[in-house]
Amino acid sequence: MRTKEITGKTVLWIFLLALAFVTLIPVVITILGSFKTNIELTTGATVLPSKWHFSNYANAWDKANFSTYTMNSLIVSLTTVAGTLLVASMAAYVVDRMDFFGKKIYIGMQSFTMFVAVGAVVLRPQFDLMVKLHLHSSLWGVILILISAHASIFFILLSFMKGIPRELDEAARIDGSSLGRTFWTIILPLLGPGLGVGALFTFRGAWNEYLLPLVFTMTKPELQTLTVGLANLKYGISAASQTHYMMAGACLSILPILVAYVFANKSFMQMTAGSLKG
């Protein structure tokens, strides 16, 4: 009985550690690979770099344009987060606190956009719209489309909004605060935790977005984001000679989100688990 238990435990741990190894290894390969030379990467079969080439990052930053890509990714992600939170929290506030004609239609519309997705088709009319608005040659087109997909954040914020007691609104109203003022000075600060997870999820989505910026920057390389610039390296004529830049670039795009994840691990976990109920 006792030996059986020990064997069971050993098998369990071998299984868990093997899986953890498989899960981590692509990221570890990327991080270690970003310090190797190209030759070592393509013929070396080494685990650790034989010599640590920190210059890969400097070169990727300058020569492979990763400074531009990083800047673009930051602009897109941060603006999308700010816009999404603003638009969705304003809507969640009035939907939760007030009654007006068309509320049901609005909620139906939001659920519709969340569940009906027909793939790349919608990108085409979205792109054409941006051409008409003269926004196709800037990142604003990408940002606006990303913000427009705020249905899930709206529903998350709506559930947080329900947790804020209505008595606070009442008290503010009696004190003579206008509805708008109540929103900015009372509701929004109390919505902090909801805005936090909303920001986390929006940032992850925008930072990792590939198709939208790809379509919008097909003829404008200077607007590419990290994901697009990186994937394009794969297609480049000299792709074979740039594997080390690819690794350094991949690190530049993975590390920020990985660091955010390590710090906000709990929120990531809770939110994903929480989405099961709603």
Add this chain to the structure above:
Amino acid sequence: MNKTKNAAFAYSFLLPSALLTLVLGIYPIAWAFRYMFYNYKGYGTARFIGLDNFSRILRDAEFWDSVVNTFVYAGGKLLLSIPLSLLLAAILNRKIRGRQLLRAVFFMPTVISTAVMAVVFFTIFNSYNGILNQFLIKFNISSSGIDWLGPKHAMLTVILVAVWGAVGNYMLLFLAGLQNIPEDVYESSSLDGANKIQQFRFITLPMLGPVLQMVIMLAIINALKGYESIMVLTEGGPAGKTEVMFLYLYKLFFPVGGSSASTQVQEFGYGSAVAFVSAVIVGMISLIYFYASRRMNRID
């Protein structure tokens, strides 16, 4: 008076959200819905052709090949990722040492960009001097390496990459479901002499029914619709071996930046019809699954 003022306020706060959703969310879907009855290549005038696009779909062997590939891809992904994530969740729901850390590790792939990871996996699985093959040769496991992205193994490789990205997500959803099962059910059953495997079979699985049903539903929809990582990893190649439904669809609207497919003609009208058929296929599979799995929703 006050009431109209309140309504005006409500609409003004709703406006940005409603406008964005209407213009960039609803309108594009309506656009596609209209053009599926037109012959429209993105330039010139669109010509109404009724149902011609749909009869063309019936004869489009490339499309139906992509449908078959989608089923193989989705089936493979589900068959590997669902049992694995369920097992992981069951283990990590126990009070074992380091479970928080292990959960964090397994969930990690879901926070990283699929497109970026596809680039990394490309350098790992690359048949010629890919990192994995270098090691296989070095340790004499294979004399010349395995053609991971070649015609024979490409589908398996894209499935493995997809499983890598999905397991952590489903594990977490299962964990959330497991936490709703009361602890004392297990205690009383172990007093009755049930072992862990019996407990899993007769308590965990049935009580997890509704969650299981929902997670598999999500997994089916995601697997049928996913194409981003395949697009970066193989572009649907070699020779269309990994071309899935939504990737084929994408290529009708945008020339793919890669080498081979960039000559493709854009077909907005036909593409809209393909999108509709694809969406119907996904919807039908989900419905069939939903009705077939109703039994899981009952906790006996």
